[in-house]
């Protein structure tokens with residue numbers, strides 16, 4: 001039976017590819033992000049190609065009023081799968097040189113935004129006695145690397161929140177998984193480097209990083225296991241990467 005999948009950050013990268021894979025499977029998708037134009041284009045594309053129900057909600061996960069209003073506006077409040085994907089790194093400096101604006105953006109989006117969206121959707125899943133939350137963590141949530149400081153801290157927080165959700169939602173039969181990718185080429189580095197496209201390309205030079213489609217296929221796998229099975233945490237890198245520190249560049 002078709003599921004309803006709520007994806008944050010579906011205008012680009014992992015979220016967009018994830019919306020495409022679920023819609024391709026015949027599932028209904030709720031796509032969200034701040035860029036209305038991109039939501040409109042993706043919505044049209046998915047409806048045309050896959051004939052599924054696509055709802056697009058334009059909001060900023062950092063604004064709890066917007067989050068609550070968007071979720072309240074849904075006609076059908078049965079959400080089978082929530083993919084907490086919206087997130088970013090902003091800036092890459094030593095901690096003593098960090099910019100407050102970058103820190104606020106990362107903490108407010110990756111930690112508080114994920115919490116706001118989850119707070120609005122968890123009661124619906126509890127009421128429905130079923131649901132699956134998939135949080136997008138990172139290898140940065142497992143190890144702290146040079147110049148990663150606050151971004152790593154936010155992904156360590158996602159790691160802890162995922163564990164907490166799994167414990168506290170256990171009695172309600174709600175699955176909680178974390179997918180923790182290493183380097184994948186999306187808009188991520190461009191955003192992190194404040195729009196410097198050339199520098200962003202260098203991040204992926206000399207090796208084959210993962211793609212958004214790779215991560216979407218992993219998320220889809222995690223989401224489609226038998227009901228009795230729950231992937232707690234899945235760390236995935238390309239063959240060129242061992243962990244946050246070692247990348248085999250040619």
Ligand code: NDP
Nearest residue numbers: 009011012013014033034035060061086087184186187188
């Ligand atoms: P992209 O930059 O391609 O996509 C990020 C998405 O998040 C966009 O759709 C963006 O939409 C959305 N987003 C960002 N800020 C907000 C906000 N305040 N409110 C709502 N939506 C927001 O990056 P990725 O696809 O690579 O990243 C997705 C997730 O994966 C992030 O959590 C990232 O930390 C994580 N990750 C990425 C890795 C990588 O190497 N690429 C590796 C490991 C984890 P819009 O701008 O329209 O709001």
Ligand code: 8X3
Nearest residue numbers: 138139140181182183
């Ligand atoms: C994104 C991967 O290595 O830039 O979470 O932290 S990394």
